[in-house]
Amino acid sequence: MSSAVRLREDFTADDLRRHAKVSRDAGQGRRLLALAEIYDGGSRTDAARIGAVGLQTVRDWVLAFNADGPAGLIDRKAPGQKPKLDAAQRQALMQIVESGPDPDRHGVVRWRLKDLAAWVYASFGVSLDESTLGRLINRLGFRKLSVRPRHHAQDPAALTAFKKNLPAAVTAIRAGLPAGTAIEVWWQDEARVGQKNTLPRRWARRGTRPSAPKDQRTAYAYIFGAICPEKGKGAGLVLPRCDSAAMTLHLAEISRSVAPRAHAVLILDGAGWHSAHDVIVPANITLLTLPPCAPELNPVENVWQFMRDNWLGDRIFASYDDIVDRCCDAWNRLIDQPWKIMSLGLRPWAYRL
Structure with a gap:
């Protein structure tokens, strides 16, 4: 013994x-x-x-x-089974998930768990079922998220340059104004709202797919919207079409919303009706055009998404007049919430002026 x-x-x-x-x-x-x-x-x-x-x-x-x-x-957690994928293999898996599939080489345009399992087996000879692979990808920090659209012809360098040069552009505009003139940075855009409406996401039990009524009629109107996030204010009109006459009306509405003795730098995209020869730009507004194919620089895009998700989407509009009434009501609700305009619209890179 x-x-x-x-x-x-x-x-x-x-x-x-x-x-x-x-x-x-x-x-x-x-x-x-x-x-x-x-x-x-x-x-x-x-x-x-x-x-x-x-x-x-x-x-x-x-x-x-x-x-x-x-x-x-002290009780310690049991080490458990040795992972089937080592650190280098997990790193390779992270890279392939991050970069996404090559449609020509992998045969799919988005990764499904079964596709990734096949890739892991082909690359490392390791067989993983979809549940195990799903848990692994979750632990590696990945979630299945909705994709933000990006124009295929977008120039990332142009976006970076616009952000970097915006303070200098505003300074140049200020230099041509009377001394002491306050500057307000505004953003402008249009959204079409019609009977073929959007269907926002909604809570539902896992494994089900909720339904909602969808109209197939084609009446629509346009919201011309502009916001000044720094001041929490906005100016909007609901109009039947997008053209230079409508743009002139909207610029006049924005002009009335600019503070007395202040000047607005209005940032907007390069749509033709924004810069048409017959557009009348008020004296207290200077237009500044965004780079091409760069809607994500404009915070009014976030305003449209918020309004559709909360007030305008998932509705059946009885007529054109009903569309106008609902759009006016939604815009007025937004204007009554200056903190919401600030939350949706403030961009640190745009207000370091």
Whole structure:
């Protein structure tokens, strides 16, 4: 029979009882009290009785305590099975998920779990079922999200340059104005709202697909909207069409909303009716055009999404007049919430002027 393993000599029974008293781990406290009995001269059988375990378990506690002290008696999570994919393989999986599939090479335009499982097997010879792979991708920080559209001809360098040069452009406009003129930065855009309406997302039980009525008629109107996020104000009109005459009306409406003795820098896209020769630009407004194919720079796009998701989407409009009434009501609700305009519209890069 092998001899009992001696306890390390840099602790006493009182030390262990003090550790047990302040421990927040019930299992550790019980083991410390059991080993304290051995320090007091008690037998291993007495220690096993106090710990409510067998002698072999007491021996395991002694070995753990001798190696790591009281910390060795804390319950640790079992290491579990070795991962099927090592660190390098997981990194490769992250890269392929991040970059997305090549339609010509992989045969799909978006990754499904079954496609990724096939890629993992082809690349590493490791077979993973879809549930296991889904949990792994979740742990790696990926979620299935809706995609923000980006124009295929967009020039990322032009977007970066616009953000960088905006303060200089505003400074140049300010230099041509009377001294002390306040500058307001406004953003402008249009949204078409019609009987072929959007269907926003809604809560539903997992595994179901909720339904909603969808109109097939074609009446529509346009909201001409402009916001000044820094001041929390806006100016809008609901009009039957997009043309230079409508733009002139909207510019006049914005002009009336600019503070007295202030000047508005109105940032907008390059639509033809924005810069047509017959558009009348008020004296207190200067137009500044966004880079081509860059709607995400314009915060009014976020305003449209908010209004559709909360006030305009998922409706059946009875007529053109009904569309106009609903659009006017939605825009007026927005104007009554200046904090919402600030939340939706403020961009740090646009207001470091």
